[in-house]
Every structure is written in structure tokens, then in C-alpha cells.
Amino acid sequence: MTGSRDTSQRRLRISELVRQHGSVQVTALAELFGVSVQTVRKDLRYLAERGVMARAYGGAIDSNAVGGPVAEPAYEVKRTERLEAKRRIGRLAATLVKAGDTIAIDSGTTAIQLAEAMPNIEATVVTNDFGVLTALTPKNNVDIVMLGGELRRKNMAFYGGLTVDALDALHVDVVFLGVDGFDLERGITTHYEPEAMLNRKMIEAARKVVAITDSSKFGRICLHRIIPVSGLDALITDEDAPDEVREASRQLGFDLLLA
Template sequence: MSATRDTSQRRLQISELVRQHGSVQVTALARQFGVSMQTVRKDLRYLSERGVMARAYGGAIDSNVVGNGQAEPHYEAKRTSHLEEKRRIGARAAAMIKPGDTVAIDSGTTSIQLAEALPDIEVTVVTNDFGVLTALTPKSNINIVMLGGELRRKNMAFYGGLTVEALDDLHVDLLFLGVDGFDLERGITTHYEPEAMLNRKMVEAARSVVAITDSSKFGKVCLHRIIPVSDLSTLITDTGAPDDVVQACQALGVELMRA
């Protein structure tokens, strides 16, 4: 069989695997087909360029499930969407923070509600979000560590190599992690790759990871994976959490709080 035929057959089989399983990983495909990871990456790039799948960290995701066909919403639309639920979730999250804690607050509109609800107590907050910074600035007892980098105006937060490097020597008690997509099989995901990279670094720096999300994010899958659900310590959401999420949290030992 010619090399061209081999390549064509392999790419067809990869397409079928993505459709069957929803996602594939580079390392597993390389082992399965007996080719290099570089060859697999070329296959995935070829298939993603033709809309068969979407590239993701370490592999690819079925293009039919990525973001449920939705682009990243505009920042102002996100700020006003499910606002009451976000306020309740933010207040519940803020109640977890005690004097003397060091916490990281990820970017996001629910994170801003957490910052608004946080009382003016002696804590240290690490963040990359401009809205969180604005909410905390008037609270003089809160020590703020702002992660630098390049401002992404689409969600008013800072990203890049400088942002990630700033976390190298930091350790926090709690990380409050915002969510774009929350799927039991594909984990916690986001639209923006530098955000996923930064979030994974935040997870490494944290003793406990708390996801804060309204129930509209459940079942959604975005392009870039951050962590599996099993890596969470706690999930704070609203009363609309579906039964499968509740049951999965119980099975995985993830504490579920509903606001």
C-alpha cells in the first residue's frame, strides 16, 4: 500500500474515532497507528483545516460539540447573563475565604461577583482580571497581587508568558476557577488557549480548586481543556445543576454547593 494510501486510511480512521469518542489524544493515536506524534499532529491539522474536528490541547475534539456551535459571547453580554445566579454563587464563594487566606481568583464575570461580595478582611488575592481588581481596590485590608501580561479586551483580563511566569513562586490556599464549558467527560474547558495555560498553572499553585459557574455552562465543551472534573475540590453553582453533575460530584468526592 502506498504512503498516500496509508495516510488517507489513517486520517479516515482518526475521523471515525473522533466521531465515536468525541475526542482523541496525540499520544494514544501515535501508539495505535505506530507513527510519530509529529505525524499525528499533521493529520489532526489537516482534518481540522477541513472542519472535521477542532484542535485541542494534546489532541482534538469533535467539531460538532465544541462550544455547542457557539462562539465566545461578548464581554458585556456575559456580564449581564444569569446575573442573579452569579451574585449568589459569588457570595457563597466569598464566604469560604477566611482572614489570613491567600487566594487566586480567575478571570470571569462570576469571579467579579465573588470580588464584589468579598468583605474587607485581611486576605491576599492573586488575580489576572481587571474587573476583579476594580472591585477589590476600594477594600483597603485586602492585599492584591495583580498578574501582569497583555490585556485581552474580549474579557478584560491579562494573559501571556509574563502572566504564567508570575505564578512560578506563588502558592495559594484556594483557587476560584471560572468556567466556559463544564462537561463530565471532557472536563472544564475555555475558548482561549492562553487562558487554559494560565489556569493550569494556577491549579498547580493551589492547595484546593473551587469551580464557580452557573448551570448554563453544564454540558458545554470549548476548544481548550483546563482540567478534568475530578481535579476539583469543590463546585459552587446554582440550583439548576443537573442530576448527572450532582451524582458525578458525589462519586468523585467533589463537594457540591448550590447557591
């Protein structure tokens, strides 16, 4: 009876974790509960069959995310959430920017950390994010191209037809892409459809695509897909990246940089 009780308690705890975080990873759960990966997969299969969650590559997601987006956190929450990891990621991403480069920086709190860390060198930055603009303004050697449009106050960035059209005549060396959801099967996703449209346009204009995200986004799936993971040239994240992502970097051929 003890084994059965332990299994029930573990599955209840897994259900609580997926509701709290929106997603869970097999390897992290196995380590947390001190059981095998196979045991966790059985747990997830059991819970998925009962509609508690939906299976995803390397783990599971909240079943509500299948029919609609994972809830978007408030901007104030995102600015402080996992801040130290975002700072490390931003600093590492900034080392990729060289004098003479033209880069695009997507919206997002990790993108702001990249802008904060970017050296004051002769480079050009294209962005639609108000926070990125604010961080770069004191760096007088950096030329800034601000994409206009309608301000979305929920994440303090500009979107719309004007924003997308402004990219038609632009070519950039690298686009640094923020991430709301990162799933190996369902790709890189976002909460907001105009953002997905703009991101795809940025990618079309770029020679190289670099995703910047902390590891909390792995396994999350939002409603609007931007690109498959295979469309990345590089991924910059923190050292908590799960084994599945590390293996995918080898199989799909994108560089994985850990901050």
C-alpha cells in the first residue's frame, strides 16, 4: 500500500506543478522525486489520459494550453521574474554584437537585458521595444532604428501593419528573438498574433536567428507559432536547459550557448 500511496501523492504533486508553471519536464521531475524517467513518463501518461494535462516533447503542458494560450504574465512580473538569469543571458548575447553590425532586437524583458549589456560601439539596432530603446539611448555610438506602429502597453512594444511594413527595406545581420514558449515539437511561440507576424518578418530580414530565453520557457506552448526550432542558428539560455534541448541542438544543428 505504501508504493500505491507514494504514486498517488507524486501524481498529485505533478498535477499541482503543471498548473502552477504551465509545463513540466520529464528529467526535472525524475530528479525532483528521485524516480526513473520511465516512472515519470508513466505518471504523465496516466494524468494525460484523465485530461489533467497534455503530453509534449520531453514533458507535459497544462491541458488548457492546447485549446488556448498559456496566460501571459503582467509586464511588471516579467520584468523581475528570473532577473539574474536574464541578465546573464543578455550579457552573453551582447558579446555576439560586433562593431559594424546591424541587428534586430525583439521585444521582451530578456531583450532589454541584452540592450543594457550591449557595448557602446558603432552598430545599428532595429527594435520595436520601448524598453530596448530606453536602454540604448545613452549609448551614443549605437544608431537606433525604432519601428513605429501601435503601442501595446501590456509589454510596452509597438506592433501593427506599420511596424511590419517598416522592415521591407531593411536587412540585418542577426535577429535576437525573445521567447514566450519553446517546445521542440510545436516550435517557438508567442501570446500575441501581431508579434508572431512581426517576428517572422524580422527573421526574413536576418542572416542569422538567435533565440534568447531563460529555461522557464521550455515546454511552454503559446497560441501563435513563430518558427520551428530547426529555424534557429543559435539559442542562448541558462544552465538549467533540459537534456532534451541540449540533444536537440546537436540533432538540429543550432549552437547552444549557456549563461
